Amino acid sequence: MEISAQPVPGAVPAWRKQVDAERWRTLAEQLLSAGSRLGALWASDERDRGGGYLLRALYVIFEGLLIAELRVDPALATYPDLSDLFACAGRMQRAAFDLCGMRAVSISGEIPDVRPWLRHGAWPADAHPLHREHALSQPHPQTEERYAFVPVEGEGVHEIAVGPVHAGIIEPGHFRFSVVGERVLRLEQRLGYKHKGIEKRFESLSLAEGIRLAGRVSGDSTVAYAWAYAMALEGMAGTTPPARALYLRALFLERERIANHLGDLGSLGNDGGLAFGLAQFSRLKEDMLRTNAALFGHRYLMDRVVPGGVAADIGDSESAAILAEGERLRTELRTLRAIYYNHAGLQDRCITCGRLTPRTAATLGVVGLVARASGHAIDLRVHPGHPPYGELQPEIASHRNGDVAARIVVRFEEAFESLKLQRRILHRLPTGPIAASVCTPDEAAFGIGWIEGWRGEVFVALEAGPNGAIRRCHPHDPSWQNWPALEHAIIGNIVPDFPLVNKSFSLSYAGQDL
Amino acid sequence: MISAAGIAAQLTELALAVVLAPLLTGWVNQCRAWLQNRSAPGLLQPYRMLAKLFQKEVALAHNASPMFRTAPYLVFGCLCVAAAIVPTLGTDLPLNAVADAIALVGLLALARMFIALAGMDVGTAFGSLGARREMLVGFLAEPALLMVLFTASLISHSTSLATIVETLAHRELVIYPSMAFAGIAFTMVSLAENARIPVDNPSTHLELTMIHEAMVLEYSGRHLAMIEWAASLKLFVYSCMGLALFFPWGVAEGGDWLGIVLALPGLFVKLAIGGAGLSLIETVSAKLRIFRAPEFLGTAFLLAVLAMLVHVLLEG
Numbered sequence: 001m002e003i004s005a006q007p008v009p010g011a012v013p014a015w016r017k018q019v020d021a022e023r024w025r026t027l028a029e030q031l032l033s034a035g036s037r038l039g040a041l042w043a044s045d046e047r048d049r050g051g052g053y054l055l056r057a058l059y060v061i062f063e064g065l066l067i068a069e070l071r072v073d074p075a076l077a078t079y080p081d082l083s084d085l086f087a088c089a090g091r092m093q094r095a096a097f098d099l100c101g102m103r104a105v106s107i108s109g110e111i112p113d114v115r116p117w118l119r120h121g122a123w124p125a126d127a128h129p130l131h132r133e134h135a136l137s138q139p140h141p142q143t144e145e146r147y148a149f150v151p152v153e154g155e156g157v158h159e160i161a162v163g164p165v166h167a168g169i170i171e172p173g174h175f176r177f178s179v180v181g182e183r184v185l186r187l188e189q190r191l192g193y194k195h196k197g198i199e200k201r202f203e204s205l206s207l208a209e210g211i212r213l214a215g216r217v218s219g220d221s222t223v224a225y226a227w228a229y230a231m232a233l234e235g236m237a238g239t240t241p242p243a244r245a246l247y248l249r250a251l252f253l254e255r256e257r258i259a260n261h262l263g264d265l266g267s268l269g270n271d272g273g274l275a276f277g278l279a280q281f282s283r284l285k286e287d288m289l290r291t292n293a294a295l296f297g298h299r300y301l302m303d304r305v306v307p308g309g310v311a312a313d314i315g316d317s318e319s320a321a322i323l324a325e326g327e328r329l330r331t332e333l334r335t336l337r338a339i340y341y342n343h344a345g346l347q348d349r350c351i352t353c354g355r356l357t358p359r360t361a362a363t364l365g366v367v368g369l370v371a372r373a374s375g376h377a378i379d380l381r382v383h384p385g386h387p388p389y390g391e392l393q394p395e396i397a398s399h400r401n402g403d404v405a406a407r408i409v410v411r412f413e414e415a416f417e418s419l420k421l422q423r424r425i426l427h428r429l430p431t432g433p434i435a436a437s438v439c440t441p442d443e444a445a446f447g448i449g450w451i452e453g454w455r456g457e458v459f460v461a462l463e464a465g466p467n468g469a470i471r472r473c474h475p476h477d478p479s480w481q482n483w484p485a486l487e488h489a490i491i492g493n494i495v496p497d498f499p500l501v502n503k504s505f506s507l508s509y510a511g512q513d514l
Numbered sequence: 515m516i517s518a519a520g521i522a523a524q525l526t527e528l529a530l531a532v533v534l535a536p537l538l539t540g541w542v543n544q545c546r547a548w549l550q551n552r553s554a555p556g557l558l559q560p561y562r563m564l565a566k567l568f569q570k571e572v573a574l575a576h577n578a579s580p581m582f583r584t585a586p587y588l589v590f591g592c593l594c595v596a597a598a599i600v601p602t603l604g605t606d607l608p609l610n611a612v613a614d615a616i617a618l619v620g621l622l623a624l625a626r627m628f629i630a631l632a633g634m635d636v637g638t639a640f641g642s643l644g645a646r647r648e649m650l651v652g653f654l655a656e657p658a659l660l661m662v663l664f665t666a667s668l669i670s671h672s673t674s675l676a677t678i679v680e681t682l683a684h685r686e687l688v689i690y691p692s693m694a695f696a697g698i699a700f701t702m703v704s705l706a707e708n709a710r711i712p713v714d715n716p717s718t719h720l721e722l723t724m725i726h727e728a729m730v731l732e733y734s735g736r737h738l739a740m741i742e743w744a745a746s747l748k749l750f751v752y753s754c755m756g757l758a759l760f761f762p763w764g765v766a767e768g769g770d771w772l773g774i775v776l777a778l779p780g781l782f783v784k785l786a787i788g789g790a791g792l793s794l795i796e797t798v799s800a801k802l803r804i805f806r807a808p809e810f811l812g813t814a815f816l817l818a819v820l821a822m823l824v825h826v827l828l829e830g
Contacts, residue, residue: 160639160722167731168719182804271720273711273801279550345712345800353803495643496804499720 005066010235011386012450013064024070025080025107028057036061037365038086040459040476041093043100045131047074053102055079057089058448058459058476064384065448067461077102081112088365088481091117095514099199101128118192118513121145129200136200152178152186160495164193171509175498182494187487194513202473207233207441207462208307210470214460215302217475218511223249223256224453225460225475226305231386231449232462233307236441243430245309246388251322251425252301252310254418257454258329259288259300261415264506268408269340271500272349280336284329291325309435319426326419333419337412350405354501356489357402366485368456368478370505373410374402380452392424402489407504414454440468455508456482477511520608523774524598527607530778531597535750536560536743538785545793560746564739572735575636585632586733586740592625593747602754603777604766605676614673615663618755619656622707625744626652633729640721644728647804651706651713651725654811659703661818665696666759668825675758683762692829695821697760701795702814704752706807709745711796713807716745723801750785757784 005015019027028038039058046054053072058065072079081104083090093104094117103111116125121143123129152159157180164172174190198217202210214229215222227249234241241249262285269277289299296304296312304312314322340346356366358375371378377398381389397413399406441447441464449460456478465471486505490498540557547554556562574583599613599621613621626648633645667673669690670681706713709726718724721731730741758765764780766773802810 158639160643162722166719167721269800271723273715273718273799275546275717276550276797279552283551343800345802348806349800349803494804496723498722 008065008067008235008446008448009238010447010449011231012448013384014067014448014450015065016067016069016446018069018071021070021080024055024057024068025082027068028059028082028085031059031061031066032085034061036066037367038082038089039065039457040461040474040480041082041089041096042461042474042476043072043096043102043130044463044472045100045128046071048132053077053100055096055102056461056474057082058461060457065450067448072102078105080104081106083112086365087363088484091484092480094118097128099128099130101126101131115148116145116192118195120192120195122195129197134200136197136204147190149176149188149190150186154180156180157185164190173509177495177498179495182496184490184493184495184498187490187498189483189487191483191509192513194510196514198514199472199474202470203465205470207236207464207468207470208438210462210473211305211307212303214473214475215305217514218477218479218508219300219302220260220508221256221453221455221458221477221511222300222302223252223305224451224458226303227253228449228451228458228460228475229462229473230305230307231451232447232460233441233449234438234447235449236445236447236462236464237307237438239308239436239438241309241436242433243388244313244432245434245436247425247429248310248313248434249305250388250392251422252296252304253451253453254421254425255288255292256301258415258418258422259285259292260454260506261411261418262288264503265336265340265408265411265415267503267506268350268404268500269346271503272346274343274346277336277340277346280332284332288325288329291322295321306435308438309433311435313434314429319429323423323426326422330416330419333412333415340408340412347405349497349500350408350504351401351403353404353497354489354493354504355401355403356485358400360488361402361485364485364488365481367481368452369407369410369414369454370456370482370485372396372398373406375400380450380457386450388425391428392421394421404500404504440464443467444471453478455479455506475511475514477508479507479509479512482507483512517606519771520606523604523771524607524609526774527603528594528598531602531747531750531754532594532743535597535746536564538750538753538789539746541786542749542789542793545790546796549793549797560742564743567734567739567742568736570735572737575638575732577636578732579635582632582635582732583737585628585635586737586744588628589625590740590744590747592621592628593744593751596621596625596751597747597754599675600751600754601676601679601758601765602781603774605680606767607676610674610676615667615675615678616660616673618675619660619663622659622748622751623652623656625748629729629741632733636732638732640724640728640731643722644725644731647725648729651807651811654808654815655703655706658699658811658815658818659707661815661822662696662700662703662759665692665818665821665825668822669693669829675755679758679762679765680767682759683765684767690825690829692821692825693760695817695824697756699814699817699821700756700759702810702817704756705792705795706811706814708749708752710792712799712802713810715801723804725804753785753788754781756788757781 005017008014037060039060041057044054052074055070057068098119123140160177162175164174172193176188178186211229215226262281266278266281293299295318356374361374377396379396381394397410443466445464447462451458459476461474463472540560544554630645633641666678670678714725766777
């Protein structure tokens with residue numbers, strides 16, 4: 001397919017392309033038929049520069065990333081809907097309206113879904129926080145708004161409403177089940193309870209400060225976000241981080257992956273009623289976090305990735321300590337894997353539970369670990385790959401079944417693979433500086449970061465303002481694509497299996513609520 | 515013939531059951547924590563929990579009926595009577611004349627009915643969900659429990675628990691294959707009835723998977739304390755029932771005080787072993803899918819029926 005587009009400088013192959021409303025739609029159709037995925041969709045306010053609103057759709061194409069840019073007339077504030085082509089676009093389009101005030105309109109002129117997504121009555125329907133004139137501190141009275149859940153009717157159908165406040169300490173989200181007896185007919189999610197205006201906050205920070213906020217979009221993926229942000233910034237500034245810094249970033253990212261997989265495997269055991277698993281995996285995760293704190297100065301490795309490189313280095317003794325820890329972990333993980341795989345009770349809970357078929361996964365544009373467990377071998381460490389992963393040669397772990405058991409298998413396999421990568425990184429760790437200086441990018445410079453976090457691919461799109469300020473920063477969490485898939489995976493399952501299925505997806509609320 | 519000593523023994527036994535029940539819960543929790551490599555809460559943690567709950571304010575739903583407020587006391591009352599019927603220390607119990615094994619099952623069913631009604635009273639989705647599941651478990655568990663008790667009755671030719679214990683404890687050591695089957699069935703029923711893994715999870719925070727906990731989610735303060743206490747009492751009653759049926763040795767005959775005092779250490783040891791066994795089962799099993807619970811309890815019923823058949827064929 002033709003790419004008559006302007007390249008975006010940086011570590012990942014990416015292009016930008018200005019389109020008009022008609023081309024916006026035909027390009028999407030073309031890309032869909034070529035097997036591309038919609039990665040993200042977000043809006044900006046360019047009226048102060050005379051550009052109206054700017055809508056961007058990021059597509060993952062075979063060669064890398066393609067960003068379609070559509071200027072939208074503020075008087076009309078409408079653009080062609082993509083949700084019939086890419087199902088995951090629906091929520092992103094609703095969020096774009098809440099934040100920037102433009103509507104997706106279908107070909108027949110209808111607005112597909114007018115319900116708010118991120119707005120929960122904290123600001124009026126006609127106010128849009130990402131408008132430049134909207135002050136960050138502007139107070140709004142909280143208004144009560146009823147959200148129109150899709151009703152399901154029929155003999156014996158009733159609703160179970162769960163959350164946003166749950167019986168345990170977890171993030172807030174509302175789940176509306178329509179059930180017959182114990183069987184789930186439909187699940188509808190209502191998210192956005194953790195909306196805290198991160199995108200607006202970015203605009204009051206400098207490019208150098210922004211990385212700390214990026215690292216806090218979703219705390220469990222701090223390395224992935226910080227690296228994606230750094231990648232975007234380095235691309236804009238034309239900086240290439242030193243080889244040692246890239247290896248250390250990969251080390252941090254793999255350790256983040258291992259720690260989160262350990263935590264999830266424990267919780268999955270616990271949700272299946274096997275508290276033994278939780279105790280064991282929590283211990284392994286905690287040991288790892290303590291090693292992180294001792295060697296790198298932070299348990300979750302927050303702020304260890306900085307623009308131009310990393311903020312923590314290791315010597316030979318630390319390297320030996322990590323390798324020894326990795327060996328211990330591998331042995332213990334093997335034992336626990338045998339227990340999980342051979343435990344009849346746990347396997348009975350997990351096999352066939354919460355199936356996301358490869359077909360549904362493809363239709364919904366699912367990414368990351370969930371996609372890999374549903375037969376889609378997408379891992380951007382492998383393809384298209386970015387330094388230093390080309391040299392580390394990671395292998396994709398995938399499974400075709402798409403059930404909870406498959407997601408457990410993929411987690412185990414990825415944890416082992418990450419331990420292998422950790423060994424390779426430490427054995428081949430280049431010498432040299434751990435950071436390069438990053439010069440201030442020109443105004444309107446645009447950069448993109450794309451990192452395979454433990455949950456899936458994290459994007460950060462960054463645009464420079466005058467004097468090193470951030471004009472616009474859009475962090476995109478893989479949960480945007482995967483939350484809707486959970487609604488499908490639970491259909492036909494029974495209500496008490498939902499926590500297990502939900503945990504096997506392990507999605508971020510904070511990351512998508514922004 | 516109701517003697518003063520009998521009444522004293524009866525009251526002592528009841529008081530002991532009420533006071534010791536949370537200790538058994540504490541012990542099971544402690545064992546479970548050890549088996550899972552966690553540092554265990556103190557043995558007295560359930561008492562602290564009860565003390566805390568009794569001091570807390572009661573938050574009631576606006577539409578809570580008197581049924582909702584009285585249910586905790588009714589459930590507690592039912593279980594107190596149940597505890598009084600089971601011969602834990604001695605067999606000369608005045609209440610035995612009025613209540614036998616069948617009445618015991620009835621009392622437990624009555625407690626279940628009250629708590630299920632209370633669960634549905636406020637009208638939350640979880641309360642009804644829990645009540646529905648509880649009745650599912652209950653109607654499958656009760657027949658199995660009755661079958662177990664009938665097997666024991668066939669051996670002793672009486673449905674009075676005291677007579678069963680006396681008969682079983684005083685025969686020369688004979689191995690009853692029927693009681694082996696009945697024992698397994700009884701263990702399975704007890705797990706289900708006491709909301710333990712693999713049927714329910716007493717320590718879960720996942721409201722969608724709960725059975726017992728879902729029914730009592732709306733309770734707080736002293737009401738919740740009564741419910742928690744009643745749950746401990748239920749575990750105690752089931753444990754003592756199991757001990758009475760399958761390990762009756764050491765229970766005092768008649769109402770002599772010395773015998774009752776001597777039976778006490780034996781009871782402690784037996785409960786400690788039983789509690790450790792329970793925590794072991796809970797540690798090595800995962801929770802069943804809810805629709806496997808009927809299969810689980812069906813198996814229990816089958817084993818209980820087998821126990822009866824074995825008795826008729828081999829021991830009759």
